[in-house]
Amino acid sequence: MDLNTKQLRKNAFRVTKERGITASRIRVPGGHMEAKYLSMVQNIAETYGNGTVHITGRQGFEIPGIRYEDMPQVNVMLQPIIEGLDINQEKCGEGYSAAGTRNVTACVGNRVCPYGCYDTTGFAQRIEKAIFPHDLHFKIALTGCPNDCAKVRMHDFGIMGMTEPQYDKDRCVNCGACVKKCTKKSVGVLSTVNYKVERYADKCIGCGECVLACPTGAWTRSEQKLYRLTIMGRTGKKNPRLGEDFIKWVDEDSIIKIILNTYDYVAHYIDPEAPLGKEHIGYIVDRTGFEEFKKWALKDVQLPKMAEVYTPVYWKGIKY
C-alpha cells in the first residue's frame, strides 16, 4: 500500500492504530444541522465503515473502520453533507480541502436556550465561511452566555455572548428579583439604591440574568449583540491553560477580523520545525510576546466604542 499520509490527513481522514484502516471526520460548524444528514452519516458508516459512528469532542462525526482504498467513494458520499452544511471546498466530490483549522464548535445558543445571548450556530457558520479551508491549527468555540457551556476558554478563540442590560427605572417595582439573581448566580453588580437598582457597569459580565429575572420588563437587552473574546486557551501536553479575556464588549465583525489577522500572524511566526506543521497559537504568542500578537490581531480593526481591550494579558495554566 502506497499512501501519502500528509495528503489524507489534510483530506480529513486519519491514520489510525489499525494498519490499512482509516476514519473520516465530518465537520458540523456550530454543532447544529438538519436531521436528514444523520442518515447520510449512517449510510457511509454502514457502507464503508464498521457500522459505528463516533460523536467527536468538537461536535463533528468520525466514521471509523474505513479502508484506505475506499476514501474516494467516501468522499463522493460526503459531498451532499459538505454542500448541505455549506462548507467551503476546493474541488467538488473530493471531500474536505483541509483539516488543520478545526470544526468551529458552539453550544445550542439562543435557538433553544433561554440564557443564550445570540444565535451561536449562525455566528459559528459565519466564522467557518470566513476561515475554512485552512491548514493552520486553529480552534474556535462559541458559547451563548457567560455560563460557558461550550468551554470556550479551552480554545484559541473563545466567544462568549453578552448583552448590555438596559434599565427603565419607571418600570421597576423594586421586587428585588434581579438583585437576588445577580448576587446568587452571577457577579453581584446590582444593588438597590432608593428603591431602584444600580448596576456597577465596570464589573457587569452581561449575562442577562437581570433581564430574565425581571417580571415587569424594566430590564431589557441591548439592541447590539456584544461579546467577550477570550484568547489562547488550550489543552495539550506542554502547558494546558484557560484562555484569558482579550476584549470585552466586542462586536461580530471585529471578532472575525481579529481571527483572520491571527492567521497572518501565525503564518509569519509559526515554528517552521513544528511537528506536522501544527503549533498551538498560544505558544507562538508566548514566544513573540503578547504585544506583538496584539499589534497583528488588531490591525485595521474598528472596535465598538464601549469595547475594553485587556492589556497586557498573562496566562496561568499547568506547568509540569
Added chain:
Amino acid sequence: MGYNLEKASMNDIFKTWSEEYAIYAPKCLVGKGAFSDTDSVRYSEIQDIEEIEFDKKSDFSFKEILTPISQTLFYFTEEEIKEAEVPKKGAIIFLRSCDLHAVKRLDEIYLKNGFEDYYYKRIREKVKFILMGCAYSYENCFCVSMGTNQIDSYDAAIEPYKKGYRIDNKLPAWEEVFSEHCEKELEVTPSYVTENIVKVNVPEGITLDIVKSEMWNEYDSRCINCGRCNFVCPTCTCFTMQDVFYTDNGKVGERRRVAASCMVDGYTDVAGGGAYRKKNGQRMRFKVLHKVYDYKKRFGYHMCVGCGRCDDVCPEYISFSNCINKLEGAMAEVKKNA
C-alpha cells in the same frame, strides 16, 4: 356612526388628536423580549396607526397608563410639598374587550371603593377608549367564560379592514373628524369572539372552607413567586409606597406609588417581622380567590376578565384558568372532609 377609513386618513386623525391626547396602543417592541431575539408587545405611545400590533395579545396591559408602574405623587422639602405634574395631555387608549371590562374593575377600586383616588382620577377623567375588535381568540383567552368577550361602552371601535380600517364611533365630539376623513359611512359592528378553547367554570357556592383544600399545596413548589401574573394582569391594582430621600440631600425627596404583587416576598410583611402568607400556595390561593370569589362578594361581579395574560407569562407554566377549574373539586374535597 360607522366609517371606512384609509391608513393615511387615520394618521391625519391621529395628528388632530395628538394636540389634545397622547395615543397609546399595543406595539411590538423588537428585541425587547426577555430572551434574546424575541419581541415584546407592550403599551407604548404611538404616532402612526401602523405601529399598532393588531395580531397579537399584548404581554402587558393598558393599566400601566392609568396606574403607572412607578409614579411620583409629590416632591417634598423640609417645609413644603409639591404635587408632581399631571400629564398635560389626555390619553386615547386602544384596547380589547377584556381590557375595557378591566377598566370597570380599576374604576371600582380607585373611584368607588370608599373614596376617590385623586391621582387615578386626574388621569382617568382625560382618557378615551378605542376598542380593538377580536376576530379570533388568542392562546389562553377565556373571556367568553368570564362574560367579557363583548362590550359596547367604548368611545370608538376599530378593526383593520382590507387596506384600511373600520370604525364605529360613539363619541359625538369625534363625528366631525371621522366623517371628514372617511371613505364612506356605513354600519360597523366590532368583532368579538363567541368561543375560546380555554373554558373556565367558577363554581357557585364557594365557601371559605376552600382554604383548607389540598389543591393549593402543589403551588408551594411549582410557583417561584416572581409576580409576573400580577404585573401583567389588567385588574390587579395593588401598590406600595416608597418615600425616597435623595442621596445627595437627605432632606428632600419624593413619594412614589409603585405596583405591588401579592405573589412577591414582602407583600404581607408586618411590623415585628411577621408575614401572613409565606408559602407560595397560600399566595396563589389568595390571588385566585380574590379574582373569582371575594371581589365578587363585595362588588357583585368577578374581578378576573379572562385575558389569560397570567397564563401566557408564567415561566413555570402554571395555569390560572386551570386552577379555577380545580375549585369545584376542591369544594367537594373540603365538604367531604368536614
